[in-house]
Structures are given as C-alpha cells and as structure tokens.
Amino acid sequence: MGTILVNDQFLDRENGSVDIEDRGYQFGDGVYEVVRVYGGNMFTAKEHLERLFESAEKIHLTLPFTYDELVARLEKLMEVNQLDTGIIYLQVTRGSSARQHHFPEQTKAVLTAYTKEVARPVADMTAGVKAIITDDVRWLRCDIKSLNLLGNLLAKQEAVSKGGFEAVLHRDGTVTEGSSSNVFIISGDTLYTHPATNLILNGITRREILKLCKEIGLSVAEQAFTLEALANADEVFMASTTAEVMPLVQLDETPVGNGKPGEWTQKLQAAFEEAVQKQCGSLAQTI
Numbered sequence: 001m002g003t004i005l006v007n008d009q010f011l012d013r014e015n016g017s018v019d020i021e022d023r024g025y026q027f028g029d030g031v032y033e034v035v036r037v038y039g040g041n042m043f044t045a046k047e048h049l050e051r052l053f054e055s056a057e058k059i060h061l062t063l064p065f066t067y068d069e070l071v072a073r074l075e076k077l078m079e080v081n082q083l084d085t086g087i088i089y090l091q092v093t094r095g096s097s098a099r100q101h102h103f104p105e106q107t108k109a110v111l112t113a114y115t116k117e118v119a120r121p122v123a124d125m126t127a128g129v130k131a132i133i134t135d136d137v138r139w140l141r142c143d144i145k146s147l148n149l150l151g152n153l154l155a156k157q158e159a160v161s162k163g164g165f166e167a168v169l170h171r172d173g174t175v176t177e178g179s180s181s182n183v184f185i186i187s188g189d190t191l192y193t194h195p196a197t198n199l200i201l202n203g204i205t206r207r208e209i210l211k212l213c214k215e216i217g218l219s220v221a222e223q224a225f226t227l228e229a230l231a232n233a234d235e236v237f238m239a240s241t242t243a244e245v246m247p248l249v250q251l252d253e254t255p256v257g258n259g260k261p262g263e264w265t266q267k268l269q270a271a272f273e274e275a276v277q278k279q280c281g282s283l284a285q286t287i
C-alpha cells in the first residue's frame, strides 16, 4: 500500500527513510500498535490508541500529537491507501540523537505508520492450529507494547521451526501468554486466562473476549494456570488482533481433546464476528 505516514506527512513508501541514529532502530526505544481494519473501518480503535498512550507513558515518552490528531491521520492513511480488510501498523520512537543509553534531552518522537491488506485467517480459524510450549524468557514489563520483541521472536521462531503457528509461553510452569497473542483454556464451563499483570500484554482482543464470555454464558476466571491445567483443558485457544479467536488443537505433539476446535471456542468465534459486524459493518469472509 503505497502511502505511509511519517509524523504528519503522507509520503510515497519509496520516499520514507529511517535515520541511522533513530533510537527505535538502535535500541528498540519506542512503542507500537496494530489495529485491525474490516471493510474500511478500524475495530476497537479507541482501545488500541489509548493503549499506545499508556505504553508511551510507561516508558516516559511524550507523544507529539493528540489522540484526535492521531485518529485523523490514521483515517486519512486508510483512505488514501483504500484499505478494506487489513491492518494499520503504527509505531512511535524516541527519535534521533547521538547514541547514548539515557534519554536525550532534545529529541522529537517519530511517528510512522503504514497499512497492509491482511485477510482474516479463516481456514486456520476453522481447522485450528498447532502450538508449541516454551520458556518465557522475556523481561518483567510485558504489559508495555514495546518495540523490543526479541524474546517473542525467539519463541515464535522456535514454534515455526517445529511446524507450529504459535508458542505458548510459561514461567516455571505457569502459562503467561503466546509469543504474539494471549492464551486461554476452557475447563468445564469456565474460561481461564492470565490476569492483566506486568507478565502479559493486556490484549485488546482478550478484553473483547472477556466481554463476549458474559454474553454467551461462559464463566471467566482471570487466574494464572499451570502447564498441567493446559494439558488437561477441554479447549485451548489464542487471541490477537490479526488471528482473532484461534483454536489451538495440538500442543507440541499432543492433540487437545479430540483435535478439533471446541464448542465454546466456536461460540466465541461467532460472537466475535458479530461484534465486528456491529462495529465495522459486514465481513468479507466468515468462518
């Protein structure tokens, strides 16, 4: 998609460049968001953009735009790129200065954003996918949506190298989240997911799902669960902006239940589609 946003400028992608001393480039010193777009409309934009401001505050980064200015720029970016179903990626770095670890006094934060067509992963959502289980070796501020993603990347790479879609992370046997998603189990009529502490990113999809559980009559326990509980769960799924409600039907080499997406998971998928339709209008592809 040809046009990108750099601060308040709309440029052809070929004309965008990164300064070699941008702190995002050198240190991962910045924050980001990914917003889903369905039928040309942003889904849960407010939640995503508020989380961007919160992440920025947690790293003492002052964003050089207001919330309303940001929304207007992203709306225009979608429009000029004629985005229908896809994502907006946006990030803000602390800007450029001579390399030093402590924050420079005089830098101007740099906002960049682009759009990309991304279809809903309907086939995977219908059949379910495999995940692997691995150690959560990340830092202790996973609540910040920071550009520093090496711990997540190592886990995802391990998953992909083993034919998996996602890595389920655990700290000393307690499941935290996925490498780029939140993780949920269902045992009986209760859904369990790690509470929104410093050890996970409080996903916007996660928040939406917790609301939908009430609608469909599934009890919610925001309680950490063990690898043993994961192995014994009736249903397991992950959730994220791009993957939505994604059934996990195999963990390492073991099938979950009968190896098919569970009934509660399918009900949540249907409720999620309804929520999207309500906010964004009709969906191009459905499960």
Ligand code: PMP
Residues within 6 Å of the ligand: 034, 152, 177, 178, 179, 180, 181, 182, 200, 201, 202, 203, 204, 205, 206, 239, 240, 241, 242
């Ligand atoms: N946890 C991590 C580590 C993630 O990277 C993501 C996706 N950005 C999520 C959870 C899910 O968050 P969201 O639903 O807001 O996409």
